[in-house]
Structure formats: structure tokens, C-alpha cells
Amino acid sequence: MMKIKNYQRTKVVATIGPKTANSKKLKMMYKAGMSVARLNGSHNSLDWHANTIRLIKRVLPNLPILIDIPGKKIRTTILQHEPSFSISDEIILTTNKKYNGKNKVPVTNNLLHKYISKNDLVLADDGTLKFKVIKVAGKDIYLKALTKGVLKSSKGINVPHITMGGALITKRDIKMIEFAKSNDVDFVGISFVESRTHIKKIRNLINSHSPYIVAKVENKKGLQNLEEIIDEADVIMIDRGDLSTETNIESLAINQKNIIKKANANSTPVIVATEMLDNMVNNPYPTKAEVLDISNSIIDGASATMLSGETAVGEYPVESIKVMSNISSTLVTNEISKYKSFNKQTSSLASGKAITVLCSLLPITKIVAITISGHAARIISSQMLSQPIIAVSNDKKIARSLNILSGTKGIYYNTKFYRESLNHIPKCLFYLWKNKEIIESDMILITALGYPGSGHRMNLIQTHSVKDLKKLFAWK
Numbered sequence: 001m002m003k004i005k006n007y008q009r010t011k012v013v014a015t016i017g018p019k020t021a022n023s024k025k026l027k028m029m030y031k032a033g034m035s036v037a038r039l040n041g042s043h044n045s046l047d048w049h050a051n052t053i054r055l056i057k058r059v060l061p062n063l064p065i066l067i068d069i070p071g072k073k074i075r076t077t078i079l080q081h082e083p084s085f086s087i088s089d090e091i092i093l094t095t096n097k098k099y100n101g102k103n104k105v106p107v108t109n110n111l112l113h114k115y116i117s118k119n120d121l122v123l124a125d126d127g128t129l130k131f132k133v134i135k136v137a138g139k140d141i142y143l144k145a146l147t148k149g150v151l152k153s154s155k156g157i158n159v160p161h162i163t164m165g166g167a168l169i170t171k172r173d174i175k176m177i178e179f180a181k182s183n184d185v186d187f188v189g190i191s192f193v194e195s196r197t198h199i200k201k202i203r204n205l206i207n208s209h210s211p212y213i214v215a216k217v218e219n220k221k222g223l224q225n226l227e228e229i230i231d232e233a234d235v236i237m238i239d240r241g242d243l244s245t246e247t248n249i250e251s252l253a254i255n256q257k258n259i260i261k262k263a264n265a266n267s268t269p270v271i272v273a274t275e276m277l278d279n280m281v282n283n284p285y286p287t288k289a290e291v292l293d294i295s296n297s298i299i300d301g302a303s304a305t306m307l308s309g310e311t312a313v314g315e316y317p318v319e320s321i322k323v324m325s326n327i328s329s330t331l332v333t334n335e336i337s338k339y340k341s342f343n344k345q346t347s348s349l350a351s352g353k354a355i356t357v358l359c360s361l362l363p364i365t366k367i368v369a370i371t372i373s374g375h376a377a378r379i380i381s382s383q384m385l386s387q388p389i390i391a392v393s394n395d396k397k398i399a400r401s402l403n404i405l406s407g408t409k410g411i412y413y414n415t416k417f418y419r420e421s422l423n424h425i426p427k428c429l430f431y432l433w434k435n436k437e438i439i440e441s442d443m444i445l446i447t448a449l450g451y452p453g454s455g456h457r458m459n460l461i462q463t464h465s466v467k468d469l470k471k472l473f474a475w476k
Helices: 023-032 046-059 171-182 196-206 220-224 226-232 240-246 249-265 288-300 317-333 347-361 375-381 396-404 424-434 466-473
Strands: 011-015 034-040 065-069 090-094 121-124 129-137 140-145 156-158 187-190 212-217 235-239 270-273 304-307 366-370 389-393 408-412 443-448 460-465
Touching: 011 317, 011 396, 023 034, 023 046, 023 317, 034 046, 034 304, 034 396, 046 065, 046 171, 065 171, 065 212, 156 240, 171 187, 171 196, 187 196, 196 212, 196 226, 212 220, 212 226, 220 226, 226 249, 235 240, 235 249, 240 249, 240 270, 249 270, 249 288, 288 304, 288 317, 304 317, 347 375, 347 443, 347 460, 366 375, 366 424, 375 389, 375 408, 375 443, 389 396, 389 424, 396 408, 424 443, 424 466, 460 466
Parallel strands: 011 034, 011 304, 034 065, 065 187, 187 212, 212 235, 235 270, 270 304, 366 389, 366 443, 389 408
Antiparallel strands: 090 140, 121 129, 121 156, 129 140, 443 460
16 A cells, blocks of 8 residues: 655646556556546546546555546547548538548537537637538538647537536436446546536535535636635636637636635635646657746646646656646745735634744644544645645545645544544544654644534644654653
8 A cells, every 4th residue: 555645735636548547657656746536537438437446546545536527518429530631621510429420520419509500619629629610400510620630539529608508417417426426536527517506416416525526617607606616616627628718718817817816715725727738748848838837827826736638648647747746846945825815704714824824933844634524624725835734534535535635635543533622632643643744853733623613613723842742642
């Protein structure tokens, strides 16, 4: 069993694909800095995903797993023939599934032909391919290519500024959520989240505290209802591919900064995704623009940055993770973003600010959050402190899920957390000392919930020298 090893300020979410779904590569990726393993439910079969989940749990049992489910996202189907084309060539999309891509390219949405019109702009593969609608005939959509390229299997199709009908949750979504629950994954990513109601419907389907919901903000409705989505979701993901095509690419940077700012204000972890190291799919080094992109996302307050094709099908998956981790480490060394402001005040947020001040004035080396639900860890993580956070929970799933938080390491310890006393706190500290998570030279700040009552969370802060604790409690 590989031990959880790092306290990365900004976590790395790495997508697992055919090239990386093996024991050797997974261990190399973890050693390089992978914090969360992601599976894309739009690709491969459920059997493949089930086998890969079992593999990850066997090789890296403490690593959180995120599975994205397709939702309302429109994609090309699995094609026997992937058509290549030049500018001005004709391509026919169809909602008739009997075609294989040679004459017509079928798409996953059965009603697309009813909502699309002549002269509409159609984008594919995160906006890298562009087409104009020439005509719609029955279930067939005739397109004129505005770029050259290849339309591949399972690639996203976007038609900006049109509203598609249909239910918020599809039959496929229900099936995928049941799959996520039965395979005990930690997070489920929901595409095109548009409202609090959408998330609540998903939560009702899950009917448990896990898997946690990662709400993907990727269209205009998501931006319009951003604050309620952030308030309801467990994690936010900025899917920049769909967001840029569903809105406009020129406003992408502004939208990203705004989403991160509001997520941080609510202590909601936020993942920045799509083409962060796209050059490294085929090349061993990043571009300068990619380094700046990752750096700015981290400086703005991203909890995690994500790799997709870079680690799923790319030639340099381990190197991509190393680059992303090294950028984060460099920024931590330069002590970015010490203080965060909040637009609302609660006892927890006030405690978070107090911890920030104490960590800047005292020689604190580590922060210990003793938490059942993970609330304290989320609050402290949102402060983007330079000190590593050790989050101890007596719920195994919650402890594992906390590894997605910025600068945080989730630790599971099977002990009772008392309501009428603080006896569990020294027990947790002894467990950390025995497992060398804290050492004699550490000055630690401890936060916990003491004597819980209505409306009280994270109401206890202590600072201690581990050397003094060892002597006081006669740890051996």
C-alpha cells in the first residue's frame, strides 16, 4: 500500500485512459504528484471503468476517484469511420444512430435537428473545429467546414446560444450515478449544471453524503446562476472547453477569475480544467503560455488544476504531472496569496481568518483540522496558507475526499469524536505522531469543534509544540 505523501498547495487531477490504466503507470503518476484520479464517463465502457476503479483502489487505496458523467453534453458517437475534411467541405451530422461516420456522423442527442437552424455556428472538439449549418433535412444537419481537421469519436458538439429542450437528468445520468455509487467513487462530475435545483435532483438520486458533487460550470445559465450553484455544490469545475464555446472565448479569462473568486469566498473547492498542458500531449515540454496559464489559475485561488488528454492518451503523462506540480511548488515558495477576503461572516469564516493571522505571526509548521464532515478543512484550505493542512476524520470516505482540497492531506482515524469532551483530540494527535505526520520539531495549530451545539462549527483553536505534547502525554 502506497502512503499518502504530499500536501500540494494546488492539487493535480489526472485523467486515466488506456495508456495509463496500469499499475506501473499509476504509481509513477502518483509519485509525480497526481492527487485525484479522474475517469471520463463519455469514453470507454462501464466494464472498463469498473475494472479501472478496482485497479486504482488496489494500487492507490487512499487516492480519491472522480468520474465525469456525460449529462446533456452532445457528442459524436463511437465511429467506425472518423471523417477528415478541408475548409468548405460538407459534413453531415445526423440524429439517426444507424450511420457509422462514413457518410453521416451520428450524435448522441436525438433531438438536435429540431433545435438547430440554417446559418447556426456549430463547434466541435472544444471549439477547435468550426462549421456553419447549410440546411436541415429531417434528422440530417448539413454543415460547411470553416476549418480543416478530423471529426473523431466521442467529441463534444456545441451550438452556441441555442437552448436545448429535454430533462435536466437523463436515463444515462441515472445509470451512471448508480454506477458511481456501486463502485464507491468519491466524486461525480455533472456536466452543464444550470441551477441549484439541478444539483438537488442529483443529490436526491445519490441519497447519501457521497459521492460528492462536482458541478461543471460551462454555459451561460451556469454563469447566470453561479452563486447558487457554488453554494449548493461540493466542488466546482471550470470546463473551459465548453465554457468558451457556449459563451465566447474572449471573456473566458474574466469568467474563470470570477468563478474562482466566488468559489473561494464560499470555501468551495474549484478545479480549473481543459488544455492546461495541451502541448504536452505530443511534446515533452510545456509552452510558456501554458506555464503562465497554470500559474495564474493557482495565484487566483484554484484548489486543483486538471489534465485530460495529457494523461489519458498523451505521450508524456508522468512528465505533464511533474510540470504542473513543479509550477505549484514554485508559487508556494514565493508565498502567493496570503490573505483572502470574504463577503459574508460566520463563526467558521472568522475562525479561518484568525488561523490565517496566527499562521503569519507564529512559527506554525502544520495545521491539524480534526473534523467529522471536513468543514474545517474546507474553510482553512480556502485561505491558501503556506502551511500544510492535516485533516483527520473518523469517516473513511470523507477523509479520502479531503485530498482534493488545496494543501490538504486527509487522514482516516477510527475513533469516537466526543460531543461532551475533547478527549478525542489528544488521541488524534498521538495517532499523527505515531505515524510521523507530526514530529517533535513541529509547531502545530489545531482546530476542531468543541462541545457542538446549534450553529457552532469549528469553534476551537490551539497552538502547541509537538515536543511539549510528547512530554506531557508521555508518548512512546
